[in-house]
Amino acid sequence: MTDKDISTRPRRRTTLGDVAQRAGVSAVTVSRVLREPHLVSETLRERVATAASDLGYVPNRLASALASAQTNTIGVVVPSLTNGVFNDFLSALHNVFLPAGFQLLVLNSRYTDANEEKAIATLLGHHPEAMIVTGVDQTPGARRMLQHAGVPVVQVMELTDRPIDINIGLSQVEAGHAALRFLMERGCCRIAHLMAPLDARAVRRREAFEQEMVSRGMEPLVIASTRPTSVPLGAELLAALIERHPDVDAVWCSSDNLALGALFECDRRGIRVPEDISFMGFNDLEFCSIAHPAITSVATPRYEMGERTAEIVLEIIRGSGKRPEERRIDMGFEIRERDSTRKAPRP
Amino acid sequence: MTDKDISTRPRRRTTLGDVAQRAGVSAVTVSRVLREPHLVSETLRERVATAASDLGYVPNRLASALASAQTNTIGVVVPSLTNGVFNDFLSALHNVFLPAGFQLLVLNSRYTDANEEKAIATLLGHHPEAMIVTGVDQTPGARRMLQHAGVPVVQVMELTDRPIDINIGLSQVEAGHAALRFLMERGCCRIAHLMAPLDARAVRRREAFEQEMVSRGMEPLVIASTRPTSVPLGAELLAALIERHPDVDAVWCSSDNLALGALFECDRRGIRVPEDISFMGFNDLEFCSIAHPAITSVATPRYEMGERTAEIVLEIIRGSGKRPEERRIDMGFEIRERDSTRKAPRP
DNA sequence: ATCGTCAATGGAAGCGCTATCATTGTCGTT
DNA sequence: AACGACAATGATAGCGCTTCCATTGACGAT
Incomplete structure (x- = not known):
């Protein structure tokens, strides 16, 4: 029985076009139903929704991101997941970013610079809307990549006099x-x-x-x-x-x-x-x-640091790139x- | 000074085409230098490499994945990152998948079914080459999505008589x-x-x-x-x-x-x-x-479970979808x- | 009756890359 | 000298989606 499940699996994933055809509308309309449903008449909206669910349609984020130049993704690099510290920080990021419609892409550098650089390169390949990296000791190569990425970059957990862009941490x-x-x-x-x-x-x-x-x-x-x-x-x-x-x-x-x-x-x-x-x-x-x-x-204010980081990133993204007055924020300790x-x- | 850094940032990220133009070659050649360098003469290979590094070129994975229908990505859903259990498991996945050229996309369901379903949908949108999910209690919707994804699906940590595809865990x-x-x-x-x-x-x-x-x-x-x-x-x-x-x-x-x-x-x-x-x-x-x-x-053999999972997934992917004899693997406990x-x- | 307006839809182009096939030039072979 | 073989490069056509603009028809205003 499970065997059958596998063999009947479609070789090609269903696309916007498939849904459009089944609903008898154009691809554009399907796309609109997904993103701006208010622009589509209720009749079509329902027909498209039915077709999509019948076919088990899952939009291809890659194509969507490529076409719209919007990935709604935030890249994050932390040195460890085992350490509870970063969980609290990530948890705060989640809590602010997800409701705002962003998705976190988290990579683990395992405390080595080479891995961090690789992780940053990988994440940039996904064209995130912002990058959040741990610490201030990125390799020159990583620094250059981040500087050329054209998105907000936040270095967290630690303070420096020469931040790449934004710096939120404690001394x-x-x-x-x-x-x-x-x-x-x-x-x-x-x-x-x-x-x-x-x-x-x-x-x-x-x-x-x-x-x-x-x-x-x-x-x-x-x-x-x-x-x-x-x-x-x-x-x-x-x-x-x-x-x-x-x-x-x-x-x-x-x-x-x-x-x-x-x-x-x-x-x-x-x-x-x-x-x-x-x-x-x-x-x-x-x-x-x-x-x-x-x-x-x-x-250490790990959760607060995460919240603050996320809020500032959102502000920058929504304010079309305008940076806040203070590039360097000391969150203190106690x-x-x-x-x-x-x-x-x-x- | 930092201000200047920001303002001089390019608004458009450099593309394959930019590198090609700077190196005086066609886009195809640049692409080849990156993926199959042995097919390109050494002269051009170096010229392209220089141009790429000068421009700080980072390939757009989205476009690449879209064109090649290969994302080299594995989707993973775990219920928690705080719990050391999943770190060991993820760590093993990393150790096997990264050297094999795959990248892990990890999402956290925070122990709720609705989040898990959302996470699965999100990951499928990235078109992973395989999906690894925790437990065997996916919602019907999630199950359907996974069944239609057309990629290997592994349910881990726990055993069931009715696996979606592959099941590796303990009773x-x-x-x-x-x-x-x-x-x-x-x-x-x-x-x-x-x-x-x-x-x-x-x-x-x-x-x-x-x-x-x-x-x-x-x-x-x-x-x-x-x-x-x-x-x-x-x-x-x-x-x-x-x-x-x-x-x-x-x-x-x-x-x-x-x-x-x-x-x-x-x-x-x-x-x-x-x-x-x-x-x-x-x-x-x-x-x-x-x-x-x-x-x-x-x-519990968390690390071993991760290794086994990764190995089986790689086997299936490389064996063009052929599943192993045993769909359900009991890793035991002690x-x-x-x-x-x-x-x-x-x- | 005619016009502009607007809501609802579709057509076409293109995002940045890769797959495929075509084109060139350089050999060694007979 | 003519040929095929082959290495090295380029042209072209998409991948699945969104953006932009064009088209249609219904409606109220003049």
Whole structure:
């Protein structure tokens, strides 16, 4: 039975013309029924609709886009889908773009520049109405392509002085400074940083963190792994840290996943949090507030960034390309203190 | 300066013709340089390449696809990107399809049938070479569209007797039965199930779980929430469970995220795992083995499922539509026991 | 009765590319 | 010297749709 299904499948997909013929009208009329039904009499409108549904007609977006020079597509490149951060961002984009009649084309660069460049090329081949890329470290080739694309380009998550077009993000450098200051204010003095330098933004935070330590006369202490951030990696990095530096009293993790893994490892080793070591994460993913102990984290406005990005893009598209006053928007961040850094003051 | 960048942007994107003109050749030759360079003399090949790069030429995939009737695109619909399960699956698809010259178009149905149908329609509009959809509960409309698409269709994650075309997954029903049996064998007798019925597969597992309990004369005990699965939800569901049924001695969670949240909540309430309550999750996400206590989980072959799916699709496409012998492939599952169910035997 | 107006439809051209076939020129062969 | 074979290039015709403009007929205004 299923076999029959397959063999009876039409070899040629039904087109506008097929529908037109079946409805006894011209192709133009069918096209109009789909896009501007108010211009077509009700009689024909119904006849066309019936014919279309009988034939299981699905308009060919490729042809439509080619003819109209309108793809109603937004190209997005993110470095990871595993990381909850980008899901929140994408979710916001969806929520604004879909109702506006746009469709998202999302490609994953897996944290490598070459992939990002390839992804950008691929997306541009689809002629999106706008491009949204993560970070500000595109390759020269990618930059050039984006500059020549003739569509709005938004670089997100991070700030730069030389944006390609629009830049919406937060200062990773300030976040790095703030994190160290926060832990010091809580009385910590032997502070370590766990990170995965695959992410360019994590590297920027690390640099700021180290610089701040050096400027205070402290010895920078960073444990890094080239693997992508994950919960198991957090456990590993913490183990490595404790082995080499059993005297740490605070750990800042470059991602909440690392923090969670590190917390598990502490639990396993009988290290008490925050009594023995204070812990802080980054991004404030949803599990931070629910973990036990709850994890202090640097909250980033991922959802808001997505909304803002989408709104600005729509404004530009609808305003026939006019850019807003501010090309560079700082969305800020906020440290949410929870139990993992609430050490009882020393007697 | 940036302003200038914008204003000097070309209004019309460069086309094959532009490159041809600049290189002093015909459009056909440019097209050939891009697709079948061995057919073009080296002189022209270089001249064309230079012209293309000078103009920042990006081929228009829409036009190319329209003309060649080949999009080299695979359409994929998943219900969620937040859930690690689908990332592993997508990751496998990427790893097989990209090197084969195909590009993935991924849409998110957010666990609703209407969205799924819309996503399928949208993807079909892009004329993919194959469609991969999650689950087996497509709406009649979606089913019809897929049947008429004239391309291979794979339903994944779950098994059915009536596949649209190809079906690769695992039996959620068997998983439900197995989970209960596993816990009973470990001596648990008051067993609860925490779940989020947004996911059709979770519902199927629940039904099997309940049925198995009933058939053993036990009273089914399920706490559900209509919100999507998440770590915080796990904590909430556990709280609700304990309030109503303080006597439970085992909990099976429909996802590892729920299990993690529930574990945190136990920790917070001083409930010992596994001494007081045994815990089991589903999917075996990477944090299960690293959590403390490590979480017993039903491991699903997500990555392998993705690989298998991609391989079969490629086979069909390359074999000019010939389907494999087996239309329905059971990838199985496996319970990985860890500390969260390793209760010391009663004295 | 004649005109302009307007709603409702259709015809034709073309979006940027590729498939197909035709055309050129260069060989080696007899 | 004439031929076919073949490599290298170009001309042409679409792919399925939309845009633009032309056509038709019904209607109210003069």
